[in-house]
C-alpha cells in the first residue's frame with residue numbers, strides 16, 4: 480500500500496464502500512470513530528442482554544407452574560446467549576471481554592434503562608416478553624442489516640430467537656385476560672407500568688439524538704429512533720386490543736391519513752433520570768451483577784489453573 | 792472494585808455443521824479455559840435449538856487469515872484464467888449433453 484494514501488482518502492473509500500452496500504469486516508480499514516461508536520453501541524447492547532436477565536430471573540422460582548418455569552428459564556438462558564454473541568462480536572473490534580465487563584461493573588458503560596424497573600408480579604413477566612422483547616425485535620431486525628458484519632450476523636441469530644420471547648410473554652397476558660377480574664387487573668396494571676418505558680427503549684427523539692446522523696451515514700443505524708418507535712406502536716396496539724388490554728395513553732388513536740397511530744408524549748425527564756442512575760432499581764441491578772461476577776471469580780480462576788496444569 | 796485482573800479464558804472460534812453433508816460454518820466465538828470447556832460453551836451458546844450436529848472449536852490465535860489490504864494481489868492469479876470456466880469454450884451448434 481502506498482504511504483501517500485491519506486486518512487481522508489481512506490475515509491472517502493470507506494464511505495463509498497458503505498454507500499454501495501459493502502459489509503465491513505473486522506480486519507478492514509475503518510475510521511477510528513466508527514470503531515469507537517460500534518464498541519460503545521455493541522457493548523451497551525451486550526450489557527443490556529446480561530442485565531436484562533435480572534428482572535426476569537427474579538420470577539423463575541415463583542413461576543406459577545412447572546411449564547412456565549421451564550419456559551422462563553429457557554428464555555433467560557437465551558438472553559445470556561445473546562449477551563455472549565454480542566460480546567464475541569464486539570471483541571472483533573479489538574476490545575477485550577474483561578475490559579467490557581469492567582466498564583459495566585464500574586458504571587462506565589451503560590445498559591438499557593428498561594431493566595431498572597422492578598418486576599412486581601407475574602404479569603410483569605408477560606409484559607416484558609411481549610413489550611420489551613417486542614421493542615427489542617424492532618431494533619434488532621433493523622440492526623441485522625447494519626454495515627458491520629459480525630454485529631449483523633449476531634443480530635440475525637438473535638432475531639430467530641426473539642419471536643419465542645415475544646410470544647410467550649403475550650401468551651401470559653392473554654391467559655390472564657381470560658381469567659378472573661383480579662387477574663385481568665393484574666395484566667392491565669403491568670401494561671400500565673411497562674408501556675411508556677418500552678417506548679423509551681428506542682432512545683431520545685431524533686432531534687435530541689446527537690449520534691444519529693453520523694450512525695446513519697455509516698449505516699450502523701438504518702432508521703431513526705422515532706420511526707422505529709412508531710413501527711412498534713403500530714404493530715403492538717392491535718395486539719393489545721385483541722386481548723382486551725388498554726394502552727395507557729388517552730391521545731392514542733388511529734390516523735387514517737398517515738395510516739399510523741397518533742399518540743401522546745413520553746416523559747423524557749423520567750427517561751434521563753433513569754439513564755443517569757436514578758431509576759427504581761439501578762443500584763439493585765448493579766450490585767446483583769457485580770455480586771454474581773465476584774461469586775464466579777473462583778470458578779474462573781480454578782478453570783484457568785486447571786487448564787494451565789494440563790497444558791503439557 | 793476489582794483488585795486482580797479478571798480472567799475470562801482464551802478466545803475460541805466456533806464452527807457448526809447444520810446437518811450431515813453440510814460444510815462447517817463459522818458461528819462466532821466463545822471464551823473458555825480449555826478445549827473441553829470451549830466445546831461445552833460452544834454447544835450452550837451456538838446450539839440451543841439443534842442448530843448443529845457437529846461442532847469445531849479452534850483457538851482463535853491458531854487461525855491464519857489473509858489480509859484485506861493484499862486481497863487484490865493475493866487473489867489475482869485467478870483473474871487471467873478465464874479458460875477455467877466452461878463458458879470460455881464454444882460448442883458447435885446442435886451438440887448436446889456436453890456440459
Ligand SMILES: [Fe+2]
Nearest residue numbers: 528557558561
Ligand atoms: Fe435478547
Ligand SMILES: [Fe+2]
Nearest residue numbers: 558612641644
Ligand atoms: Fe429476548
